[in-house]
Each structure stands twice: as structure tokens, then as C-alpha cells.
Amino acid sequence: MIVCLCKVVTDRAIDQLIDDGAASAAEIAQACGAGAGCGACVPAIEGMIAAMLAGGPSACRDCPRLTATVRSPYVAHLEHGVGEAG
Numbered sequence: 172m173i174v175c176l177c178k179v180v181t182d183r184a185i186d187q188l189i190d191d192g193a194a195s196a197a198e199i200a201q202a203c204g205a206g207a208g209c210g211a212c213v214p215a216i217e218g219m220i221a222a223m224l225a226g227g228p229s230a231c232r233d234c235p236r237l238t239a240t241v242r243s244p245y246v247a248h249l250e251h252g253v254g255e256a257g
């Protein structure tokens with residue numbers, strides 16, 4: 172599936188860049204151009220990164236890519252338990 176229409180970049184290409192260590196939309200844009208055009212795909216790219224860092228297919232919570240620079244409130248929320256009572 173094409174995620175970035177401006178640069179014609181697929182989800183597979185972005186997943187590969189995340190697997191290779193890209194941990195921000197800016198790093199993805201630098202690597203392949205996705206997100207560097209109109210910017211409409213940036214939220215989708217950020218979502219892909221967050222999903223991978225939160226335990227996606229090739230990520231784990233102890234991954235060294237989960238650095239302070241990429242910790243978002245979303246990730247912090249996951250670490251403290253989504254939907255836990257109390």
C-alpha cells in the first residue's frame with residue numbers, strides 16, 4: 172500500500188526503514204522522502220512508528236530504538252497500561 176502519495180513510498184518500505192532503525196518521521200523523510208512533500212502522510216508514518224515501538228511485529232518494549240527522543244505521550248501511556256482500572 173502506498174503511504175506517501177507525493178513520493179510514492181509504500182508501507183513496506185517504511186516498515187523496513189523502521190526495522191533498520193528509523194525512529195521518527197524526520198528520519199523516514201530523510202531516508203526515502205516520505206513525508207517531505209505535502210506532509211499529509213506524516214500522521215500515518217508517526218502511527219506506524221508508534222505501533223512498531225509499542226510492540227509491533229519486529230519491535231519490543233526493550234528495543235534500544237525506544238529512546239527519550241522518540242518517547243511520545245502515546246508510548247508513555249502504553250507503558251503505564253492502557254485501559255487498566257485504577
Ligand code: FES
Pocket residue numbers: 174175176177178205206207208209210211212213
Ligand atoms: S503524501 Fe507524503 S508528503 Fe504528501
